[in-house]
Amino acid sequence: MSLRSALAPLRQAVRVTPRRAFGSSASRQSESLFVHRDTDYNNPNIKFEFTPENLKEAQKIIDRYPPQYKKAACMPILDLGQRQNGGWTSISVMNAVAKLLEMPKMRVYEVATFYTMYNREPVATNFVQLCTTTPCQLGGCGSTKILETIESHLNVHPGQTTKDGKFTLIEVECLGACSNAPMMQINDDFYEDLTPETTIQVLQALSKGERPKPGPQSGRRTSENSAGLTTLTGPPPKPGQFNLPEFQ
Amino acid sequence: MPGRRSVIGSYQAVADIAGQRFFSTTIPRHADITLTVDGKEVTVPQGTALIQACEAAGATVPRFCYHDRLAIAGNCRMCLVEVERSPKPVASCAMPAMPGSKVFTNTPLVHKAREGVMEFLLANHPLDCPICDQGGECDLQDQSMRYGSDRTRFHEITGKRATENKDLGPIVKTSMNRCIQCTRCVRFANDVAGVEDLGTTGRGNDLQIGMYIEKTMDSEMSGNIIDLCPVGALTSKPYAFQARPWELKKTESVDVLDAVGSNIRVDSRGVQVMRVQPKINDEINEEWINDKTRYAYDGLKYQRLTTPLVREGDKFVPATWEHAMESIRHGFLNSGARGDEIKAVAGALADTESLVALKDLINRMGSENLTTDTPLGHLPSPTGSEIRSNYLFNTSIETANEADAVLLIGTNPRHEAAILNTRFRKSYLQTGAEFALIGENFDSTFEYEHVGTSAKDVESFLGGKGKGAFGKIWKEAKKPLVIVGSGVIEGKEGAAVLKAVSKHMLDNSARFLAEGWNGFSVLQRAASRTAALDVGFTPSAAASKATPKFVYLLNADDIDPSTIPENAFVVYQGHHGDLGAQFADVCLPGAAYTEKATTWVNTEGRSQMGRTAVPPPGASREDWKILRALSEVVGEPLPYDDIYTLRERMWDVSPTLLRYDTLERPSAELVTAGLKQLSSASVSAGSATAFKKPISDFYRTDPISRASVTMAACSKAFTKKEYETTQVDDAIGGQASYA
Numbered sequence: 001m002s003l004r005s006a007l008a009p010l011r012q013a014v015r016v017t018p019r020r021a022f023g024s025s026a027s028r029q030s031e032s033l034f035v036h037r038d039t040d041y042n043n044p045n046i047k048f049e050f051t052p053e054n055l056k057e058a059q060k061i062i063d064r065y066p067p068q069y070k071k072a073a074c075m076p077i078l079d080l081g082q083r084q085n086g087g088w089t090s091i092s093v094m095n096a097v098a099k100l101l102e103m104p105k106m107r108v109y110e111v112a113t114f115y116t117m118y119n120r121e122p123v124a125t126n127f128v129q130l131c132t133t134t135p136c137q138l139g140g141c142g143s144t145k146i147l148e149t150i151e152s153h154l155n156v157h158p159g160q161t162t163k164d165g166k167f168t169l170i171e172v173e174c175l176g177a178c179s180n181a182p183m184m185q186i187n188d189d190f191y192e193d194l195t196p197e198t199t200i201q202v203l204q205a206l207s208k209g210e211r212p213k214p215g216p217q218s219g220r221r222t223s224e225n226s227a228g229l230t231t232l233t234g235p236p237p238k239p240g241q242f243n244l245p246e247f248q
Numbered sequence: 249m250p251g252r253r254s255v256i257g258s259y260q261a262v263a264d265i266a267g268q269r270f271f272s273t274t275i276p277r278h279a280d281i282t283l284t285v286d287g288k289e290v291t292v293p294q295g296t297a298l299i300q301a302c303e304a305a306g307a308t309v310p311r312f313c314y315h316d317r318l319a320i321a322g323n324c325r326m327c328l329v330e331v332e333r334s335p336k337p338v339a340s341c342a343m344p345a346m347p348g349s350k351v352f353t354n355t356p357l358v359h360k361a362r363e364g365v366m367e368f369l370l371a372n373h374p375l376d377c378p379i380c381d382q383g384g385e386c387d388l389q390d391q392s393m394r395y396g397s398d399r400t401r402f403h404e405i406t407g408k409r410a411t412e413n414k415d416l417g418p419i420v421k422t423s424m425n426r427c428i429q430c431t432r433c434v435r436f437a438n439d440v441a442g443v444e445d446l447g448t449t450g451r452g453n454d455l456q457i458g459m460y461i462e463k464t465m466d467s468e469m470s471g472n473i474i475d476l477c478p479v480g481a482l483t484s485k486p487y488a489f490q491a492r493p494w495e496l497k498k499t500e501s502v503d504v505l506d507a508v509g510s511n512i513r514v515d516s517r518g519v520q521v522m523r524v525q526p527k528i529n530d531e532i533n534e535e536w537i538n539d540k541t542r543y544a545y546d547g548l549k550y551q552r553l554t555t556p557l558v559r560e561g562d563k564f565v566p567a568t569w570e571h572a573m574e575s576i577r578h579g580f581l582n583s584g585a586r587g588d589e590i591k592a593v594a595g596a597l598a599d600t601e602s603l604v605a606l607k608d609l610i611n612r613m614g615s616e617n618l619t620t621d622t623p624l625g626h627l628p629s630p631t632g633s634e635i636r637s638n639y640l641f642n643t644s645i646e647t648a649n650e651a652d653a654v655l656l657i658g659t660n661p662r663h664e665a666a667i668l669n670t671r672f673r674k675s676y677l678q679t680g681a682e683f684a685l686i687g688e689n690f691d692s693t694f695e696y697e698h699v700g701t702s703a704k705d706v707e708s709f710l711g712g713k714g715k716g717a718f719g720k721i722w723k724e725a726k727k728p729l730v731i732v733g734s735g736v737i738e739g740k741e742g743a744a745v746l747k748a749v750s751k752h753m754l755d756n757s758a759r760f761l762a763e764g765w766n767g768f769s770v771l772q773r774a775a776s777r778t779a780a781l782d783v784g785f786t787p788s789a790a791a792s793k794a795t796p797k798f799v800y801l802l803n804a805d806d807i808d809p810s811t812i813p814e815n816a817f818v819v820y821q822g823h824h825g826d827l828g829a830q831f832a833d834v835c836l837p838g839a840a841y842t843e844k845a846t847t848w849v850n851t852e853g854r855s856q857m858g859r860t861a862v863p864p865p866g867a868s869r870e871d872w873k874i875l876r877a878l879s880e881v882v883g884e885p886l887p888y889d890d891i892y893t894l895r896e897r898m899w900d901v902s903p904t905l906l907r908y909d910t911l912e913r914p915s916a917e918l919v920t921a922g923l924k925q926l927s928s929a930s931v932s933a934g935s936a937t938a939f940k941k942p943i944s945d946f947y948r949t950d951p952i953s954r955a956s957v958t959m960a961a962c963s964k965a966f967t968k969k970e971y972e973t974t975q976v977d978d979a980i981g982g983q984a985s986y987a
Contacts, residue, residue: 032450034450034454034455034456034458034460035412035414035456035458035460035462036460038462091461104438105444105445106444106445106459107444107447109447109449109460110447110448110449110460113449113450113460114451
């Protein structure tokens, strides 16, 4: 009996120690794949060619650089390809860029996988990028609320596309509109000063095929003080207004 | 010997010019700077990396990403050192040495920096060492013991980063979890091997090495990334779990599977060759070897002739040496062969000692019929064997990358001399050398202009009718280089091509035969050919017309069966039961290149000593000893009883054979005389028949590589393109999620 009681604290200590089985560490999953997998919608056999207008545009971009550094045009031309391909960069787009710029394909793959704004999976016509970095999390009603609103309104989670194929939602890091937090970018437009209500308005307009007015949804102009201007309210001083009388 | 001294003198002069390895290979800088490393003054050429200056001062700086033959990346941060008046530790590989700077490699700051870097590197490195093939020769293992901390602050329950494995083909085994992203393999693949498929994808913690798409690494130099990998991420597939480095006996030797003569280190355990590694030789292979050199070694285990064999009816019966020798004596006497009816055929893997012994033996038996197993090997070589510069790679491998315009005639350097090809890749990338080809197109690692296909095109191009951009480049090139492939010389058009080329050389001798430059090179592809010509192993004009009754095949496995008469008595001496052995009445088992200490002469004419790594298997013997024993049996005993007297005989034949590891450049007068001889040959004009590549399958060119399982797998994967990549992960179905 005494032995058992003596062992009790020891047993307890054993129980308290968190159990970590040998080799139990979970593999850290990356949120995206950095290798290409052939699928029926994304494989090198799917043809992609720049349209004549885009080729003209591409030539303009290439002409910005010395001829021996044609590959410097890789990033803008990948963007051009992504726009032509409906907002995402398929393996065929990358191959077409490599061919156009006479560079090894791998060099284009490197660029396309490094930069997060090249979408390597298809996206919907309205590509909703919600900023959830700290200033947006704290500003206004906070991006968490906006995220919940979008999730419940569109019935998707970040990384998913709606069933009707109109919206793809993702969370992104700072887009540089912190003074108008919270904000989201849909395709090329910023929608700022969001509230749950205005967010739904924007999404509803987009799903009807309209283009809501980009910028602050609160009605203020750019990032002006929402409580009204506090400085520079009067007329600007006239020349020499504050000079001594003899110098006026 | 005044001649010899002057030759050595000029060699030394060349060595002096080569001298120190520069940080930049493109612009030689000669100004020297002085700096202090750990209180020790050291003088290095301007532009040297700080890490090299530290090495020169005797201070060891640990590193992972830095490699002195690759471009500088500066991403592992292991080489941090302290520089006076520098606010932070400095990555010494990416920082040029500055005059007067004071560098410290052994201060508390440096120790702390190294320990910190090490901790970061190990944060995501699996604890695989007991089951990792790199164990024992792992930079990470060694340096973590030497410079790392014995504990970590990494306790994240989410675990270490996991990276998907890649399937790079039958040679490179990957375990990408172990990768520390030093990018040595990427830089090697892009800059040296010329396969621009390897790169880094993703960013940050997710950065990984790979090809993005599923693809094998189709390069004849791919094995080198295994050596370059400082950790066990890239290891050798054929060697996987075979041996630990400390169990292996290391023998420095020479490769014979092409004519480059790459320096190798044969690692053996007991009687078995476990692997072949490169040995550094800046004048030949730098630090690389090709995949055939590296992986054909398993061919040494299969298809071997281990006992003498005597044909009885339609099968071979194992015999004793005495019985085999007696059978040869009977066969020889019964064949009634006399004079030139006795024919010797030397193959690609015949060593110089046995070539000399065989020539002496055949000559003593009254024959001049000394041939090779090339298509027209029964005829005298169009290059002649009197003047060395007519059949050597005169430009030398080391200086081949100085050429600013290269004309390849009927050769694919990528397959015939992969090491030379890396030099061309270097000059293509760094100095903008221009290339052109007359012959069959090939998948090249440099861009070339295709200016013709046949001997006729050679004549018209060199006759000044060169069309296209290269014709103009060729006329203005300061260091032009013509490379005539061995396939051309062995073909019907050899003499015509050599005539056209030599005429062009003589007409433009100011550029081709300038001081310190020789723009005329013949590229041999078989290890024994240069030595065969050096010792005069060619038939006399009369002998080549004789119908042989007794044929002696020395390692001759590429022989055309129609050149062996039906009723001739055939002896095959060699190490593999390949093509040549099929025709034999008696097979004598010889030793392969890893089993004998013999002389090999590479395509430049540089003689090198191969060394014995393992004993010959079974009853097989060193080749020259077999010939010595045979000479006794046929009644014409050779006058040498040991290797030393045989080498004395070799000295008499040609002293160059014994001047090991030095390159003797023929004098300008001799080169000119040789070219005059070639240009005065009376041959008909070249025909319009297109040249054919002599090597159709890089991985199966000789008895050793044909017996190799690894080479068979490579041939299937890379030549026939039938490799099935193992699917790493089939789990992704349908449309994957965004991002």
